[in-house]
Amino acid sequence: MSSILSIQSITKFYGKIRALNQVTFEVPAGSVFGVLGPNGSGKTTLLGIVMDVLKASGGSYSWFGNPPSEQQRQQIGTLLETPNFYHYLSGEQNLRIAAGIKGKGESDIPRVLEIVKLTERKDSRFSTYSLGMKQRLAIASCLLGNPQVLVFDEPTNGLDPVGIAETREVIRQLAREGKTIVLASHLLDEVEKVCTHVAILQRGQLLTAGDVNEVLVNEDFIEVGAEPAQMANLQGLLAGLSGVKQVRPFEHHVQVFFGNGVMDTGELNRFCFEKGVVLNYLQLKKRSLESKFMELTEEKAKARIATAN
Amino acid sequence: MLKLLRVEWMKVKNYRTFWVLLAITIAIIPACSYGAYNLMNNSFPKVNGKSILGSPFAFPDVWQTVSWNSTLTFIIPAILIITLTTNEFTYKTHRQNIIDGWSRGQFIGVKLIEVGLISLLSTVVVMLTALGVGYFGNKVPDGLSVWEGFRFIPFYFVQMLSFTMIAFLLGLLIKRAGLAISIFLMYMLVEDIVVLVFRGHYKMNGMEYLPEEVTDRLIPQSYVKALVTTQEAARWESHLPIYLAVAVIYLIIYCLIAGRSFLKNDL
Numbered sequence: 001m002s003s004i005l006s007i008q009s010i011t012k013f014y015g016k017i018r019a020l021n022q023v024t025f026e027v028p029a030g031s032v033f034g035v036l037g038p039n040g041s042g043k044t045t046l047l048g049i050v051m052d053v054l055k056a057s058g059g060s061y062s063w064f065g066n067p068p069s070e071q072q073r074q075q076i077g078t079l080l081e082t083p084n085f086y087h088y089l090s091g092e093q094n095l096r097i098a099a100g101i102k103g104k105g106e107s108d109i110p111r112v113l114e115i116v117k118l119t120e121r122k123d124s125r126f127s128t129y130s131l132g133m134k135q136r137l138a139i140a141s142c143l144l145g146n147p148q149v150l151v152f153d154e155p156t157n158g159l160d161p162v163g164i165a166e167t168r169e170v171i172r173q174l175a176r177e178g179k180t181i182v183l184a185s186h187l188l189d190e191v192e193k194v195c196t197h198v199a200i201l202q203r204g205q206l207l208t209a210g211d212v213n214e215v216l217v218n219e220d221f222i223e224v225g226a227e228p229a230q231m232a233n234l235q236g237l238l239a240g241l242s243g244v245k246q247v248r249p250f251e252h253h254v255q256v257f258f259g260n261g262v263m264d265t266g267e268l269n270r271f272c273f274e275k276g277v278v279l280n281y282l283q284l285k286k287r288s289l290e291s292k293f294m295e296l297t298e299e300k301a302k303a304r305i306a307t308a309n
Numbered sequence: 310m311l312k313l314l315r316v317e318w319m320k321v322k323n324y325r326t327f328w329v330l331l332a333i334t335i336a337i338i339p340a341c342s343y344g345a346y347n348l349m350n351n352s353f354p355k356v357n358g359k360s361i362l363g364s365p366f367a368f369p370d371v372w373q374t375v376s377w378n379s380t381l382t383f384i385i386p387a388i389l390i391i392t393l394t395t396n397e398f399t400y401k402t403h404r405q406n407i408i409d410g411w412s413r414g415q416f417i418g419v420k421l422i423e424v425g426l427i428s429l430l431s432t433v434v435v436m437l438t439a440l441g442v443g444y445f446g447n448k449v450p451d452g453l454s455v456w457e458g459f460r461f462i463p464f465y466f467v468q469m470l471s472f473t474m475i476a477f478l479l480g481l482l483i484k485r486a487g488l489a490i491s492i493f494l495m496y497m498l499v500e501d502i503v504v505l506v507f508r509g510h511y512k513m514n515g516m517e518y519l520p521e522e523v524t525d526r527l528i529p530q531s532y533v534k535a536l537v538t539t540q541e542a543a544r545w546e547s548h549l550p551i552y553l554a555v556a557v558i559y560l561i562i563y564c565l566i567a568g569r570s571f572l573k574n575d576l
Contacts, residue, residue: 052413
């Protein structure tokens with residue numbers, strides 16, 4: 001799979017603050033690539049650099065295998081940070097400006113307004129739009145000219161639950177059409193539901209990047225539960241089980257993580273039963289991106305403390 | 310370039326503040342000269358039916374007079390330029406224009422052209438006003454070409470372009486309309502005071518080459534022409550190329566600062 005965006009050792013300083021540190025990854029063609037990280041992790045800075053509104057302190061990037069240029073940006077639909085439009089103009093007039101800059105015809109404007117359900121309000125001034133409508137207009141602007149690559153930075157910001165669901169569906173539909181989408185978000189759930197690939201950033205440091213299935217490889221775990229009286233016994237039993245890496249206790253169940261692969265649920269059930277613990281709950285679960293993210297960021301924090309000491 | 314200008318046109322054609330300020334820019338130039346014309350005709354004593362100030366509104370002096378009068382209105386196009394420039398930063402559309410596919414050079418280039426066009430429009434209005442006042446206010450002396458003294462019109466363009474470029478630069482660097490307009494006015498006032506004190510009082514040389522003063526000198530006041538000695542007139546004539554060259558150097562410096570600031574910095 002060829003690379004749409006290639007980022008090589010990008011570093012960015014704001015004064016003495018290092019916002020990005022040697023970030024390197026590739027966005028494959030046709031992927032939905034999630035750039036994940038908490039607020040302040042450098043997601044928007046990174047996207048700002050590849051869209052030429054910020055200057056990198058070091059490193060390089062290329063779009064479509066070529067050095068960056070304005071002609072490439074015209075072929076990419078981008079929503080970066082907040083919707084930026086002329087407040088005194090209507091939604092449609094703003095889209096005409098965007099179409100003019102992108103070198104696209106104005107004939108596509110009714111289509112994109114319809115997709116984001118803003119046709120009825122197209123003649124209203126942008127300043128009268130709600131936050132969600134502004135966000136939807138920004139998405140409409142991204143879709144002008146039906147670009148093959150889209151960059152969305154927190155696209156569901158300010159949207160109500162219906163708007164969030166609709167936007168996610170628009171992104172899924174775009175993905176089904178084979179478009180490449182770069183999606184920056186601090187919402188782990190959003191990335192997990194939509195993305196095929198992921199890069200995780202924390203404090204400007206790339207923690208991991210790759211196929212969602214690769215990043216989450218061997219991360220399945222089993223949740224088991226028993227009668228309250230047997231919970232302590234169950235926990236001790238599982239901790240001593242060969243191949244178990246970690247047992248996380250919760251109020252009514254425990255999560256069992258394995259070092260390599262995952263144990264067959266039937267085998268685990270039999271093992272517990274033979275040891276005198278009757279399970280009343282047993283489920284194989286795919287580890288969420290959230291837990292992976294928490295583990296990665298915790299590991300990083302521990303490493304930093306160790307280095308400091 | 311026409312594509313860029315078309316987009317700029319789309320930005321302003323439905324912007325009421327643009328039209329109001331542009332209308333004032335256009336209307337205030339003839340209004341200012343008409344007021345001065347009436348004032349001169351009605352308020353100054355006449356000797357043998359002629360004003361003691363001579364005929365500043367007749368050809369050939371009308372070009373200089375109307376140009377000088379019009380420089381007093383510089384604040385309106387300056388406010389217009391600052392408003393159009395800072396709007397981009399207020400709405401963050403300068404970022405969006407780049408994201409959507411303009412290069413930074415295209416963005417700053419089309420803004421500079423916009424500054425030039427507004428200065429040019431102002432100059433055309435000055436030219437038409439001078440022609441109108443010259444034809445309708447006074448009889449054209451026999452044997453005199455109406456174009457004699459026309460050189461003050463391009464001088465006016467240079468002066469107006471200097472004002473609007475300073476306004477543009479302040480808008481670009483400060484990014485906030487109110488603050489940029491305040492600093493623009495304060496700078497003009499401070500430079501006048503500096504020139505007055507250091508040149509007028511301390512007789513220091515070089516004050517005439519300050520950015521505002523050097524363009525002021527391109528168009529001397531014509532109402533007191535009768536009082537200007539031949540020696541002073543010859544001195545002005547001999548210094549004119551230097552004033553022009555310095556004014557153009559300042560314009561180039563403004564362009565370089567604007568370009569560097571927008572091309573190199575984070576947006």
